[in-house]
Amino acid sequence: MTGASGQMGREVLRETLTLPEVEWVRLLLTPRKRNDKLAKKLKKKYGGRIEVVRGKVSDRAACAALVEGADYVVHMAGVIPPAADEFPERSEECNRRGAVALIDAVKACSPQPKYIHISTVAVYGGRNEKHPFGRVGDPLLVAAYDRYAMDKLFAERYCLDAELENWVILRETAMLHPDMMANNISDGLIFHITPNSPLEWVSARDSGYLIRRILERDHAGEVPTFWKKIYDVGGGKKGRETGYDTFDDGFAMIGGSTEKFIRPHWLAARNFHGLWFYDADELEALFSYQRDGVKAYWQEIAKGHKIYALGRLVPAKLIDFFLFRRLLRHPNSPRRWVEEGDRARVTAAYGSPEAAAALSHDWKDYPLLAKGDFGDYDALRDEKNAVLLSHGYDESKPLERLEIGELRAAAAFRGGECLAEAYDGDPYKKLPWRCHDGHLFETSVYTVLKGGHWCPVCHQPAPWDFDRIAKFSPFVAQVWYDSHGKDEDLVYDLEEGRPTIRKVGEKA
Numbered sequence: 188m189t190g191a192s193g194q195m196g197r198e199v200l201r202e203t204l205t206l207p208e209v210e211w212v213r214l215l216l217t218p219r220k221r222n223d224k225l226a227k228k229l230k231k232k233y234g235g236r237i238e239v240v241r242g243k244v245s246d247r248a249a250c251a252a253l254v255e256g257a258d259y260v261v262h263m264a265g266v267i268p269p270a271a272d273e274f275p276e277r278s279e280e281c282n283r284r285g286a287v288a289l290i291d292a293v294k295a296c297s298p299q300p301k302y303i304h305i306s307t308v309a310v311y312g313g314r315n316e317k318h319p320f321g322r323v324g325d326p327l328l329v330a331a332y333d334r335y336a337m338d339k340l341f342a343e344r345y346c347l348d349a350e351l352e353n354w355v356i357l358r359e360t361a362m363l364h365p366d367m368m369a370n371n372i373s374d375g376l377i378f379h380i381t382p383n384s385p386l387e388w389v390s391a392r393d394s395g396y397l398i399r400r401i402l403e404r405d406h407a408g409e410v411p412t413f414w415k416k417i418y419d420v421g422g423g424k425k426g427r428e429t430g431y432d433t434f435d436d437g438f439a440m441i442g443g444s445t446e447k448f449i450r451p452h453w454l455a456a457r458n459f460h461g462l463w464f465y466d467a468d469e470l471e472a473l474f475s476y477q478r479d480g481v482k483a484y485w486q487e488i489a490k491g492h493k494i495y496a497l498g499r500l501v502p503a504k505l506i507d508f509f510l511f512r513r514l515l516r517h518p519n520s521p522r523r524w525v526e527e528g529d530r531a532r533v534t535a536a537y538g539s540p541e542a543a544a545a546l547s548h549d550w551k552d553y554p555l556l557a558k559g560d561f562g563d564y565d566a567l568r569d570e571k572n573a574v575l576l577s578h579g580y581d582e583s584k585p586l587e588r589l590e591i592g593e594l595r596a597a598a599a600f601r602g603g604e605c606l607a608e609a610y611d612g613d614p615y616k617k618l619p620w621r622c623h624d625g626h627l628f629e630t631s632v633y634t635v636l637k638g639g640h641w642c643p644v645c646h647q648p649a650p651w652d653f654d655r656i657a658k659f660s661p662f663v664a665q666v667w668y669d670s671h672g673k674d675e676d677l678v679y680d681l682e683e684g685r686p687t688i689r690k691v692g693e694k695a
């Protein structure tokens with residue numbers, strides 16, 4: 188396992204070690220003091236069942252030592268936002284190069300261990316009330332300047348193209364854990380969440396339980412069709428909320444509410460990430476892991492952390508003043524970008540500086556999914572009522588039964604071509620493709636049609652070029668214009684790590 192010291196990792200480790208058939212678990216822990224303590228504690232508790240390799244996940248020798256002789260490799264290590272925003276080089280090292288090093292190490296083993304790759308809902312990019320539901324195969328439109336998602340997208344593609352014998356990619360949704368509040372009230376990141384961002388929460392506890400169930404059922408030979416697929420990991424209907432009511436649940440712990448503590452214009456209007464998963468039931472059917480509901484989980488956190496009760500004794504005005512007004516000034520807060528005239532980030536988050544200035548300061552003018560302004564909220568959260576995106580082929584057919592003409596049409600739907608002369612029905616065999624811009628690449632039918640991946644050059648930010656791509660890719664256009672105008676023609680880019688913006692066609 189990598190990432191065993193994280194919120195999800197902790198749960199995965201605990202759950203895995205309850206299985207008597209697990210002889211040992213080998214962990215990769217980075218060389219830092221906190222991990223010395225953790226290693227000692229784990230050794231004491233689990234004895235010889237725990238082995239520890241020290242090193243970074245980007246360290247190839249450490250990866251080789253980690254996976255040697257293992258039956259399964261679970262890759263959970265990640266540098267997540269806000270750290271990924273603040274220290275992009277750490278994100279690049281862990282999320283990108285780390286995944287590459289680990290996947291290469293798995294590939295070099297004989298026999299190969301089965302590889303479980305933890306990815307993220309963030310690869311889908313921003314959604315709103317127009318298409319709150321998504322699923323595997325939807326376009327991957329990483330939000331502008333989202334370093335974490337950009338590196339995770341690269342890692343996913345590397346895994347898909349590595350042709351491992353047994354792999355699985357789990358796109359994890361937003362994860363609830365006991366330190367949720369504490370970890371997120373020191374950074375402007377919380378204001379990136381838009382009021383109508385669909386968020387489907389799953390608890391870290393259930394995510395850990397899921398991995399245990401995978402190991403358990405796979406070891407027993409009960410899930411022969413599980414491998415070589417991408418899955419969305421969500422909490423199901425009882426985990427579905429939006430940005431607005433998620434804030435409400437969190438603030439309720441300290442006696443507040445969204446409207447008490449937050450003004451609508453403090454929050455971004457687009458360019459976050461989050462989805463309700465139309466297909467989370469696929470994993471649920473195999474492993475029945477969705478036990479926690481979002482509301483009950485928050486109550487449990489409140490009970491476990493008595494400190495939150497203190498918050499209820501503090502007048503809301505003080506919390507507002509000392510906490511949220513202070514957070515608004517944080518360099519990662521959209522309001523700070525507006526004040527400082529950061530045109531690139533303001534445009535990404537609001538559409539334009541003018542749009543940011545025009546946003547109402549009053550909740551009563553802001554149409555909200557959670558308040559029923561777009562229809563019955565409860566009904567809208569039911570996957571039966573989902574409005575799905577097209578993937579450009581007849582999904583009633585399994586990938587094995589598609590004809591070459593159907594692959595060509597699916598490529599055209601993405602603005603490009605499938606250059607193969609024939610298709611033998613193996614969705615994992617690499618075929619040649621060409622994107623609209625003429626980049627040639629080889630990848631599998633599965634990667635394109637079920638992964639939602641496309642050209643590794645122009646669909647792999649940065650630069651974020653989707654205003655232009657949407658003009659010739661109906662696949663992208665069907666969701667891009669939910670939050671972007673057809674008249675927008677901007678390229679979002681990074682220059683020496685700094686967000687920039689330019690017109691399509693202008694030189695970088």
Ligand SMILES: [Zn+2]
Pocket residue numbers: 622623624625626642643644645646
């Ligand atoms: Zn391309």
